[in-house]
Amino acid sequence: DAGVTQSPTHLIKTRGQQVTLRCSPKSGHDTVSWYQQALGQGPQFIFQYYEEEERQRGNFPDRFSGHQFPNYSSELNVNALLLGDSALYLCASSFGEGEKLFFGIGTQLSVL
Amino acid sequence: QKEVEQNSGPLSVPEGAIASLNCTYSDRGSQSFFWYRQYSGKSPELIMFIYSNGDKEDGRFTAQLNKASQYVSLLIRDSQPSDSATYLCAVKTTRGGKLIFGQGTELSVKP
Numbered sequence: 001d002a003g004v005t006q007s008p009t010h011l012i013k014t015r016g017q018q019v020t021l022r023c024s025p026k027s028g029h030d031t032v033s034w035y036q037q038a039l040g041q042g043p044q045f046i047f048q049y050y051e052e053e054e055r056q057r058g059n060f061p062d063r064f065s066g067h068q069f070p071n072y073s074s075e076l077n078v079n080a081l082l083l084g085d086s087a088l089y090l091c092a093s094s095f096g097e098g099e100k101l102f103f104g105i106g107t108q109l110s111v112l
Numbered sequence: 113q114k115e116v117e118q119n120s121g122p123l124s125v126p127e128g129a130i131a132s133l134n135c136t137y138s139d140r141g142s143q144s145f146f147w148y149r150q151y152s153g154k155s156p157e158l159i160m161f162i163y164s165n166g167d168k169e170d171g172r173f174t175a176q177l178n179k180a181s182q183y184v185s186l187l188i189r190d191s192q193p194s195d196s197a198t199y200l201c202a203v204k205t206t207r208g209g210k211l212i213f214g215q216g217t218e219l220s221v222k223p
Binding site: 056103 | 118200210213215
């Protein structure tokens with residue numbers, strides 16, 4: 001039973017570029033949440049997708065957008081990258097209301 | 113005021129001792145509370161959840177919830193060096209039901 005898979009695991013970009021991160025949820029899960037975790041901080045909620053719709057959104061600018069596909073996988077897109085976007089981006093999946101989250105290993109994004 | 117606050121630590125305890133990790137939250141209507149463990153360089157993993165006031169025990173771990181004081185804690189009995197990690201408190205808020213994390217408490221268990 002595959003857990004939550006994310007790709008890529010590491011990414012280096014320069015300021016102003018755009019990035020797409022990908023996530024496949026754990027088998028049987030239909031809800032995907034994205035979190036940003038800066039070094040030494042707890043995960044910050046970006047948004048949650050359910051039934052291909054953005055259900056909840058945290059306090060992140062519109063440069064952060066996402067998508068969920070019919071097979072429940074999801075993408076996180078970040079436009080016009082800033083140095084401050086450097087962080088670990090975690091995808092978490094759950095079923096339905098999404099209380100018990102299962103996390104992927106994350107994508108470490110470095111913006112130079 | 114942050115929605116979920118934890119002592120940032122680091123918290124250092126000797127092997128075999130009880131480690132006590134604390135968390136407060138601001139949304140009085142919150143109903144679900146979680147503790148995640150995150151080893152350095154790894155992703156968070158769920159270790160405990162609690163919904164009702166009182167204590168909930170699972171092996172060496174005990175979660176305690178006091179909704180009146182808006183306080184949740186995690187006790188680790190007989191701490192082991194393998195328990196050394198960052199512990200994240202998470203609360204499901206009434207505002208849309210999103211899961212909000214605290215900043216984490218780093219625990220170090222010394223042999």
